[in-house]
Amino acid sequence: MMISSNVLLLLATVLGIVSGRRNVVLSLDNPLRAGDEIVIEGHGYAGSKGVIRLYDSESTCYGRKGAVNPLVLKLLCRMRLIEILRKNELTNCIDRAHVRRSLPQIGAGRHYKITIEVQQDGYHIKSREHGRSHSIYRTTGDVGSVGMIRAYSGDYSDISVKRFVPLPREECGVRSVPQVRTRIAGGTDALPGEFPWQAAIRKYQVFDWDPVPHLCGGALIRDCWILTAAHCTEQMRQRIDDFYVRLGDYDNNDASSTTYGEDEQDLAIDKVFPHEDYQSGNNPPNDISLIKLKKVDGVCAAISENVMPACLPDPGLDNFTASAQCEISGWGARRHGDAATRYPNILQKGKVKLKSARECRDIYGQNRHGRYLVQDGMVCAAGAADTCQGDSGGPLVCQRDRTDSQSPFVIWGLTSWGEGCGQKLKPGVYTRVLSYVSWIDSVISTNGD
Structure with a gap:
């Protein structure tokens, strides 16, 4: 046979x-x-x-x-x-x-x-x-x-x-205003130009039942690229032309960029790249997305004192650990449950300290399937201030060398989720950007710089 x-x-x-x-x-x-x-x-x-x-x-x-x-x-x-x-x-x-x-x-x-x-x-x-x-x-x-x-x-x-081959480095993480020691929910007004990498994702159309154009925060990492949370871009993928990105803003309710010496730049969105392993939910894993901006006359963002990319983490250099002091910023609610109509007009800021992975996992515990809510690719931070609704996707930045006032700021986290806002025993949970540097470089290098 x-x-x-x-x-x-x-x-x-x-x-x-x-x-x-x-x-x-x-x-x-x-x-x-x-x-x-x-x-x-x-x-x-x-x-x-x-x-x-x-x-x-x-x-x-x-x-x-x-x-x-x-x-x-x-x-x-x-x-x-x-x-x-x-x-x-x-x-x-x-x-x-x-x-x-x-x-x-x-x-x-x-x-x-x-x-x-x-x-x-x-x-x-x-x-x-x-x-x-x-x-x-x-x-x-x-x-x-x-x-x-x-x-x-x-x-x-x-x-x-x-092999990890980082994209060519550009000037990043530098701000022209002096660092002011202050203590978003529980935050204070930032200074104009203090967070030049801060982006606002906004809606073109507003309605009586949805009157606020502000949707989410984000961070400029290259002149044509914004980093934000994937849950912020879910509704954008099918209606991309309904949204835009504003850079260089400070008072997001004024019609002019001259009041505070701002450098408002409204930029159309070309494409959105959510992480392929993102899963929506209350504590979403891989909550990270890239937004590619459209060029006008060959240019996206015009870099200035008020518009400057944050530095991406360097895997061989940056490793901010528990108790490192970092900064958050955004136009989100000051208190949990505030309606969008009560969001502050002036960019808010706050200082927080990173928590260890073990401490954060112990705080938030496990779901009914025995899986920790705080997973790999997440980092926790807490302080007198906290991120809240409307701050999603916004940056958590840490200064590479806090003993040097000229040392650049590195984007270490993206506002992702948490329980309430500013609760003493519930730190905010952020997407840990260091875990996604290779993915970021791959998306940008594959889809043009």
Whole structure:
């Protein structure tokens, strides 16, 4: 009896016979650095445990001498699990931080895709299925000096490294007015030009039942690009011509830019790019979107003292941690529940301090499915001031070096969600921009600068 090649191929898949490579070694010219991403693709192989190691080839125990091993992954395809291990030479290479996570995608014969994002303080491991990424685990600690990636005892179709190549830097994060120490809900009036990256997303048409043109905040990051929350752009995607972006504003109720020496620039919207993994809801993950502005005579925003991009975080440089003091701004409500007609006309500002991820997760707890409401890609901040309705999508900025008055401001967060406004034990939750720098650069470079 003859068996067709198609049947043999099917049997090979079901039995877990290798269709790719069992052993792959990737030697890097330069060690991995923050912003890089490792992409691993393969098929679940029932007969063995797939292993992926990241290590420094010049040391023992596959890790930098005297330091925690960067990372070891084990794919337990038969049980549809993934294990994350780390080793330490000082403890005779004993496994450390042994973590096990469910990963249905790696079942025998199934195609899987795993990504490992290199961050300044660890690795973020994700899986991807049906066009959506799913967070598996985020490690913390020394990432070591990884120059080798080895995969073995599996069925690997492709392993690659996407190097983070930042867009060319432009002048950013500089403001011409002096920093004034003051303490949005609980905020105070900003000074004209104090937040030159502040954007307002507005509606062209207003009605008796909807009389306020202001919709959301945003932040200028390049002359043709605005960063905002994805939940702010949901209704814009089908009616993009109904909205525009205003830059250089201070009093958003005046018809003239001369009253406060403003530099109001109203710019039409070309395209909107919400994050592909954004999910709407009360505490939405991946709540980030890019707005591309239309050029007029080859120009979008005209940079001036009142219109200046905020700096994007540098994965190799910026790592603002708990208790870092940052600033928020916007034209949103001063108190929770205020109608839009009571929003302040003058741009408001406030100072807040970042919270640790653990503290924020403990505060907001879990949903009925046992998942923390504060997820990866989010950051919390609290202080005497807080963001509120109408501030959504607006910037949370931190000064790179607070001992230097000329040091630039980095956009660290985008107003996303929270419970109430200004509640003492409920910090505001922001999209953590550092987690999306590679995505931002990819969208801008692919769709023109």
